[in-house]
Each structure stands twice: as C-alpha cells, then as structure tokens.
Amino acid sequence: MTSTTLLGPALGPVGRTVGREVRAGVHWGVAHGLPTLLLRRAADRGDLQARLIRVGALGTDEVFDLVEEIRAHGPLYRSRIGYVATSHAAVRELLTSDDFRTGFPTDEGPIGRVARWAAPTTLHPVEPPSLLVTEPPDHTRYRKLVTRVFTMRAVERLRERTEEIAAGLLDGLERRADGPVDLVEAYCAVLPVTVIAEILGVPEDERGRVLDFGSAAAPSLDLGLGFRRYRTVAQALARFDAWLGDHLDRLRRDPGDNLLSQLVAVREDGQGLSENELKATAGLVLAAGFETTVNLLGNGIALLHDHPGERARVVADPTLWPNVVEEALRLDPPVLLTARMAARDTELAGRPVGAGSMVTAILGGANRDPEVFEDPLRFDVARANARDHIAFSAGRHHCLGAQLARMEGEVGLRAIWERFPDLRLDPGARRRETRILRGFETLPATLRP
Template identity: 85%
Template sequence: MTSLAAPPAPRMVGRTVGREVRSGVHWGVSHGLPTLFLRRAAGRGDLQARLIRVGSMGTDEVFDLIEEIRASGPLYRSRIGYVATSHAAVRQVLTSDDFRTGFPADEGLLGRISRWAAPTTLHPVAPPSLLVTEPPDHTRYRKLVTRVFTMRAVERLRERTEEIAADLLDGLADRADRPVDLVQAYCAVLPVTVIAEILGVPEHERARVLEFGQAAAPSLDLGLGYGRYRSVNRALARFDAWLGDHLEHLRRHPGDDLLSQLVTVQEDGQGLSETELRATAGLVLAAGFETTVNLLGNGIALLHDHPDERARVTADPALWPNVVEEALRLDPPVLLTGRMAVRDTVLAGQEVRAGSMVTAILGGANRDREVFADPLRFDVGRANARDHIAFSAGRHHCLGAQLARMEGEVGLRAIWQRYPDLRLEPGARRRETRILRGFESLPATLRP
C-alpha cells in the first residue's frame, strides 16, 4: 500500500508565500525598477547609466567610459546624480561631512516599501553594517575592531602569511606544468586562510567561508537580475546562520582571536548588540579577504603583462611594497562607491543639492593626470603611487588596508619568486560585479 505524505500545513504555506511575495517586491524596488531606469537612461546616452551596465560585464571597457566621463569635467551630471572622477573631488566626497553613506530612496514611499519587504538576514549595505552607518554608531563599531588591523598587529602576521603562501605554492608544485586557476588555488585561499586564523574560524570551515564570500560579492551591486538576487540572498542567509553558530561556539570556547574578544566585550555589556556583533563580524570576515583576492589577481596580471616592470622588481626586491601600491592605483579592487549630500554644498565648482547622490569613481581618481604622471602606465617605481584612493578615505577608509597591503606584498612576491616563468593562459574571466573588480578565473601555467 502506498503511503502519501501529509500536505504542508496552511500556516507554513502562508509563510512561504509571504516570503516569496516580499522577496519579489524587494527585488522590484531595489533592482527591477532601477534596472528599467538605467536601461532607458543608457539608451539616451547617459554615461553613468552606461557605466553601471558595462560594469556588470567584467570588461576593461569600464575604464574607457570613465575617461569619457572625465572628459566632460571633474563632476558629471547624470540622470541619476553626479559622478566625480578627479582625485580632488573624489577625496572631498569621501572626507567631507557634507556627504554620508545611504540613498535618497531610503526615504519616502519606496523606502518604506523596501524596508517592509527586505530580507531579515544581515546585508553588507544595510544597517548596522560599518559600510553604511555613520557616527556615533560607526565610531563605536570601528573602535572595537581597529586594534587587530594596526600596522604593528599586521606585521606580527607577516611571518605566518609567508608560511601560508609557501605552503600553497608547494601544493601546486605537482601541477606546475599544466594550467591551474590561480584565483581558486592561490589568490582566494591565501587571504581567506589569514583572516580565518585572525577570526578563529576552524580549518574545516574555511572553504565554506570562501564559498559564502564569493556567492555574496554581487550583494553590493545595483540592478541584479531576479535569479542572481535570489542566489545572493540565499548565500547571505546561509552565511548569517553559519555566523550565528560560529559566534555561539566562541562563547563556549573563546580563544585569543578578534571575534572571541568582541563576544567577551558584548557579554560585559560594553560592546555590541547581537545584531551589531553579527553585522560587524560578518563584514570583517568577508571584507577581510574579498578585496585582497582581487588585489592579488589584478597584481599578477599586471606583472605578467609588463615583463620589463617585472624585471625591475626582480632586480630590486625593495620595490615590492610599491608594486602593491601601483597595482592598487591602476586596477583597484573596488572600482567606485557612493555618497549622498546631506546639505547643499559645492563640489568641483558645481552646486550639489541636499539629497543628491554622488558616485565617487576610485578608479578614475587613481588615473587623474593632475596627480599621476602618465597615469595609464604601470610603473613599479612610481614615487607617488601611494597617493591612490583605492582604500577609500575619511571615516570609511578601509579597516583592513594594512592587512591587504601586507598580504598583497607577500603573495605577489612569493608566487613570482617561486615561478618566475609563470604564464597566463587564455580563458581569464573577470567578475561580473559593478563595484568589486577582479578576476573570477585566472588560468596559468606556472612552469611552462
């Protein structure tokens, strides 16, 4: 006799339908409507709309569009808002109290609808994330985590990072004569291992953390298709659940890592709420390796494509720290960021009204001829390479900048010293993300 499974309870069905409805509404407000607007604006020649759409294709055409925007002046007025490409204007947007994180759509009817329909899991561009909070909350969150990223703390990690890089390259020795994807085998594994050790993540969990980070990377973007939106939210939900379990484990078995310290402070009543703790821990964990993956991949590609510059640093290893700065300048891991004007102000000689959005093109500021001579040239000896704004500026300057610099220097030096004849193979693929810029796949033969 065949047994039939009991049908789902009406209440469970109702909750599922409710979640699906909210998901569709949130996607429509946050991505669907903006996508339609961008498509129309791009069709009418709006350069910012074209930049956003081209950015999702993962091609170098994005830099051609940035230069086209720059040609119109230091501040481009689009149908969306303003676009700053000059070094001075971008720095002003990032450091001035006239601008803050957030979007005009956060207010009004669409904002209320978006908040009602938003997923309940944490999101990197939703409060209380450090990316979108402002003082005094931002100051409090940041103060609790800065001590692990000081220059002194990072330098103590250098020897361990060198060991990790050497172990990874040792593991590739048997595959050195056939193509290997450097992103999956090296660029991603090195920084995720380092940040996992800092944050007390067990070795058997690190592959999951890497998977979460890669799946959730598009969450920073605008204009996601519904399928991508759903997959990103599923990844964020899984990451949120895993993070809750990990924090609970650290409560029972605290170590000397940063998260254990944050949990201890929380329990003393002096630190973060549970939601704030999850948001801060999740962002530090993901941001602690995602952008460094891009830095390593972009740096490897630049050195490969410029053998004369590679020969310079081989002859003078003291140039390795500057190689990192020049890679960050010319091909930054984060292409752009956005701010909203909180009051009427003047930017690059133009009036900007309160509530206006300004997109700061980090990749444009880093190629400003007023600051960098021959800015499109990769020059490992560039004297002012460190004047780039790849790590943002002001109160939202990247917490992990020193860690990323150290990992970039160690990681690039190690792979080129071990495999000086490394050859990139056809099939490299850029990430299809508008804000983060890096390689999704970078096939190479280490010993041709």
C-alpha cells in the same frame, strides 16, 4: 516587533515562506531591479554614467575609456541620474565631507519605508548595522570598538601565518606546475579566505564552508544582480548568519587567539558590540575582505605578467614589493566606484549639489588623475606617490581592512612570482561581470611553461 513577526505563528510554515519570498522580491526590486531599469533607459539615451555602469558589468578595459570621456567634462559630471566625480580632489572631497552620507534617495519616503520593510532580516554587508552603511553617532562608537582590534600590529602578527599559507598553497601548485591551472580558483581565492578563517577563529574542519560562504556572498556588494543571483546570495548570507550565531556562542564559551574572539570581548565604557554588530562585522570581513583581496591578487598578477620590465625591477630590488601593491591598487583597483548622497544642499568641486542627489565617486578615475599621477596609465612599480591612490575610499568609511589587504597582496604576489618566475598567463582569462567590483573570474596560467 513587525507585523510579520506577530503573524508568524498564525500564518504557519507555508505562509511564512510565502511572506519571505514576497519580501525578497520587493527588496530585489528596490535594490537591484529598479536601479537596473533606470540605468538601462539612461544608457540607451547616451548618458555617460549609465553607460559606464553598464560597460563595467562586462569587465572590459572599455570602462576606463568611458571614465576618461567623463573626465573631459570636468571634475564633476552631471548625468541624468546624478553626478559623477572623477578627479582625485573631487572624489576625496566627496568621501571626506560631512555633507554627504551613505545611502540612496530610495531610503527616504514611501519607497524607503517599503525598502526597510523588505530588507533582509539576516546579516548583509550593505544593510545596517554594517559599517559600510552606518553613519555617526552609531558609526563612531561602532568603528572605535572594531578599530581597537583590527590594528596594524594585529595585521603584522598575521604576516608570518599568511606567508605559511601562501607557501602551502604554492607547494600544492608545484604538483600541477607543468599543466594549466586557474589561479583565481587555486590561489587568489584560497589565500584570503584562509586568512579570514584564521581571523574569525574558524576550526580547520569548517573552513571549506567559509570558503563556500565567501564565494557565494561576495556579489552582495555589487549593483544590478539578477533575481536568481540575488536569491543565491541571500540564501548564502542566511546560512552564514545561522552558522555565525553558533560560532559566536562557541567563542564566548571558549575564546581563542583570534581577532573575532577579541572583538567579542572588547569594551568601551563598559559597552561592547551587540550580537547583530558582531555578526555584521564578521560578515563584512568575509564578503568585503574576500572579494577585494581576490581581485587585488588577480589584477596584480596580470599587471606584473604584462609588464616584464617592471617585474624585472622588482626582482632586482625586492624592497619594491609593497609599492607594487600600491601601484596595482592605483592602476586597476579592486573596487571601481562607490557613491554618496547629499544630506543637504551643498557644493562639490565648486558646483552646487542639491539635497538628496546621488554622487558616484569613480575611484578608478581618481587614481588615474593626471593632475596627481604623472603618466597615469603607465604601470610603474617605483612610482613615488603610488600610495596617494583612493582605492580604499577615504574619510570615515575608509576601508577597515586596508592594512590587511596590503599585507596579503604583498605576501601573495611576492610568493607566487618568486616560486614561479616564468609564470605564463594563458588565453581564456575572464573578468567578473560586476559593476562596482573589478577583478578576474578566471585567470588560466601555466606555472612552468
């Protein structure tokens, strides 16, 4: 029990509110404000890693030019703030090595104690016990239980329902086919969040709330949020946390035919997931599953639009649709980068890396490594080794929802291009201003020019 909890009754409602605001300000400062300040200073001095993260927030393709500039320095670049891995081999080594773990140097020492004190008490996808940031032995037990439910067979059972959802959304778009439509708002966002609502067993009349939760909470996965955006995200996650507690109680009383009901019931050696672990898993499914699939669909639509020759190859051979998804993930991944911290003195790509050092893995760089992918900047829907990308990370933190995202991407891309083969993207497309995630904020289109 924390001192804040003990003092809560004595402080009264106003005091508790002030306390929450102070903690929020401190957490934002440690998690977003301080890193942003350090990155800005390093970028002003010409540091390539800092410039990459700054340019990434603009959502332009200039980010890939910087990736290639960093690659020219070798598989592991030493920056003012850490290391950057760009080669396929170095990124995979980093993500699979036991010498590196999730977390930041600020997790340790006095700053770490302050960060833990200020961390949100409600669920958050990048705070424990989220699978994104837990490590063995907790991660091993936790993931084993979750993996028993999120199987490939379970995902395939969702395929038919996903096809029905996509068809229903496209039926609605038929009525607007002659005018402009924002594909992100009307299709790319609605398809995955509807699937997520089915996974979570959300009643029909509450699915609008889940869409709102997903849209508001998705930026929680990113770095460098402004304080106002941070507060909006935190409030959305707190609302979702409260709603989820009631929802889990309903599922315990009346379980349904959905994956979250199965997750509530799953046991290993008589032990199941705790309430916080169940909430964290549901929150991760919502935030990570929503944002990454929205980005995959938008990026894939844009790539197919901009490469009519490749689109014609898929029309001629529809068996290529699964590979279209892999090639879109490779060339324009929904997650641009991730990071690990050295748990001990070690080596990476043949170079020494000291304990506590941060190493950023540029997934978008590994996926364009000319040592692995021939003519890596070319969009090739029949690329034989497209699936060798690392868009879903690797090792123990390989994306739990990778198969679900692949299935939704295949269904969603195929359905819209078969229904609207003459779809035209209009001027005004805008990328998300995010540093870690990469996708479209808006994607204006005319479905039947």
